[in-house]
Amino acid sequence: MFKNMRLGWKIMVSMLAVVVLMMGLGIYGLRSISTLDESNSAMFERNVVPLSILTGMTGSIQRYLGAIRDNLITDTDHEKFVARYRKLASDFQEDWTNFDKAVTAPELKQALAKLKDQFEVVERTNTNLAELVKAGRSREAETLFLSAASDSDRIKLQDAVEAVGEITKKRANDRAEENSAQASTAKKVSWMMMVLAVIIASVMSLVLFRNIQVIIKGLLDETELLAKAGIEGRLTTRGSTDRVNFEFRQIVEGVNRMLDAVLAPIDEAAKVLERASQKDLTARVMGSYVGDHAKIRDNVNKAIENLQAALSQVKDSVNQVSSASTQISSGSQSLAQGANEQASSLEEISSNLEEMSSMVKQNTENANQANLLAGNAKTQAEKGNEAMLKMAQAIEQIKKSADETAKIIKTIDEIAFQTNLLALNAAVEAARAGDAGKGFAVVAEEVRNLAMRSAEAAKNTSALIEESQRNSDNGVSVSGQVGEILKQIVTGAQKVAQLIAEVSAATQEQAKGIEQVNAGVSEMNKVTQQNASLSEESASAAEELNGQAEELAQMVATFTLDGSESSDFRHEERKAKVLRMQRPPQTANHQAPSGNGHKDGTPRQPVAQIARSNGHNGHAQAAEAAIPLTDEELRKF
Amino acid sequence: MHSDVQKPGGKVERRAGSGKYLTFRLAAEEYGLEILKVQEIIGIMNVTRVPKMPAFVRGIINLRGKLIPVIDMRAKFGMPHQDDTLKTCIIVVQVVLNTIKITMGVIVDNVSEVLNIQENQIEAPPAFGAGIDTEFMLGMGKVGNKVVILLDIDRVLTGSEASQILATVAESAANPEQKDLKTEITAKAG
Secondary structure, three states: OOOOOOHHHHHHHHHHHHHHHHHHHHHHHHHHHHHHHHHHHHHHHHHHHHHHHHHHHHHHHHHHHHHHHHHHHOOOOHHHHHHHHHHHHHHHHHHHHHHHHHOOOHHHHHHHHHHHHHHHHHHHHHHHHHHHHHHOOHHHHHHHHHOHHHHHHHHHHHHHHHHHHHHHHHHHHHHHHHHHHHHHHHHHHHHHHHHHHHHHHHHHHHHHHHHHHHHHHHHHHHHHHHHHHHHHOOOOOOOOOOOOOHHHHHHHHHHHHHHHHHHHHHHHHHHHHHHHHOOEOOOOOOOOOOHHHHHHHHHHHHHHHHHHHHHHHHHHHHHHHHHHHHHHHHHHHHHHHHHHHHHHHHHHHHHHHHHHHHHHHHHHHHHHHHHHHHHHHHHHHHHHHHHHHHHHHHHHHHHHHHHHHHHHHHHHHHHHHHHHHHHHHHHHHHHHHHHHHHHHHHHHHHHHHHHHHHHHHHHHHHHHHHHHHHHHHHHHHHHHHHHHHHHHHHHHHHHHHHHHHHHHHHHHHHHHHHHHHHHHHHHHHHHHHHHHHHHHHHHHHHHHHHHHHHHHHHHHHOOEOOOOOOHHHHHHHHHHHHHHHHOOHHHHHHHOOOOHHHHHOOOHHHHHHHHHHOHHHHHHHHHHHHOOOOHHHHHOO | OEEEEEOOOOOEEEEEOOEEEEEEEEOOEEEEEEHHHEEEEEEOOOOEOOOOOOOOEEEEEEEOOEEEEEEEHHHHOOOOOOOOOOOOEEEEEEEEEOOEEEEEEEEEOEEEEEEEEOHHHEEOOOOOOOOOOOOOEEEEEEEOOEEEEEEOHHHOOOHHHHHHHHHHHHHHOOOHHHHHHHHHHHHHHO
């Protein structure tokens, strides 16, 4: 029955049993302690208190007896001693009453009565003694006191006190023994109950431990089973509920439900992927899922769509690659042709250069000759300059003599003027002379005429001389100008000589340059021939590329493709392309064959880009980019 | 050689007659002097300037020991001044100023010739109107295509000008050699 209980009930029952036992143990312990407490109080009240009273009584009796003796011995102050022992007697009486109240045992009461009686006997004797002492009959009193009767009375009193003490002591001892017996009983009972509780609790916990262990082991086994199945990919495996107890079955059931929910979309995705693996790209995950399952569905669908889009692009690209490779082929052929033409042109250039070289040599010789001629011209011009200077001096002399002549002419003119004046004066005188002066007047007129003519002649001569002076001045300035010009000719000739020397040097340089150009041209010729052969090779490679493109097209055709593509997919693809275009050319290198061709519509452009960016390795890499084959495949051709 | 014509206003008008004239040039014009007024012709020479004289009086010259005043005809006729040239001459004339006969030099640009001019070649000076003085002209001689202005040298200088010239002459004649002239002048003035 306990075995079939739920785990919670089991724990509760076990705990209740232990609690009950503990309560019993506690209650018994409490009771035992209160009993012990009571008997302890009784021992104190009935035994310890009477003992202390008894001690006081004993003391009082001793001091009473002492006081009586003192009274007998002394001669004076009897009153004082009498008062003392009266006081002590009343103390004794009081103690005795207290003692009697404190005890109940009849044995003790009897002993007490005996003590009281004996004290009264001693008291009576004592009263007599006090009378005798008071009466001054000390001798009698001494005798009475020392009599055997009174002495035995006093001993009897001592014995009675001792008897009471013995009885009280004995009773206290009995009581203590009773108490310790009671305590040992309580101890025993407590131990027994404790052991019982421990045994019960241990048994219960053992049972519960076993029970829980079994449950947890079941759960762990099922969990491990599921985990193993998950790792091994057995997705249909579920946990069995039989192996797990009662309420823990729900855990296994929940896990199973969860697995069902988790695996349903994966199953569908697996089916879709299986179709995709059979090259059918029209399959999609159709179920309506939420959360991460929706993500899985969307991502699977998107992956297939992307694959489909990529394949359609590949299809397009293959077509373009095919046409491009045809173009490359024809281009390479025309390039080869062009290279051949270039080679023949280069040969022509080479022969022209040789002609040019001989012409340059001719130029050098001519320049040297021109240099000589320029030197000659310079010396001639210098000679001309000297001659010019001499001529200028001659003209200067001519001018001087003309000046002299002019002075003479001026003198003649003055003479003519004076003669004119004389003639006029003569005419005046003749006029004054009246008729007598008529002949003289005629002479004067003739003289005047002569003077006028000589003046005229002088004037003409003067004009002529002036003109000749002007001319000679002009001649001087002209000869100066000619001298200047000749100097310029000299410097010009020097410059010409210099320039010709420079021309000569330059021509020699030119000759060297032409030789270098010639060497360059022959190098170019080699390169051109290489280009011709390389372009033929590239033409054949382009044809091979065409074949590869056709194979690729056939391969793509084996896929079942859906004709429609979603518009947002295209948008994203375009963005991706833009990103790719923005990368540096080295990275674009790897992407160029797949991406750029489709966007630009011309597959040549990226190839050219690569060739530019990669320097002299560009040829091989461009080939790689244009022909997507490995080196081993290429080597076959 | 010239005739005095009594004008209605009482003024005596002298007219040029046939005879010989010494012609000279001032600027572009040709002028004529009665030959009997001319003493001689000399080339230009140093002229000593005399202070406080009118602008047309160039100064005085020493003609063979005789001091005579010299007039610049260009200045007198209000023509622009011209520096002397080699052709510049001084015509020494004998004039009557305020009835006193003195010898005087006239500076001209150029002495031309001695011309014989007939009376029919001479016309009276043109009348320009009441305010314009033509007294110093004897007439206009026509020689070929040219016109010769015939001067009355006695009247070229006005009365006051003549007095100044006379004063100059009197001062310069203070030396003993010209004593006779001085007495003559003072006598005539008296």
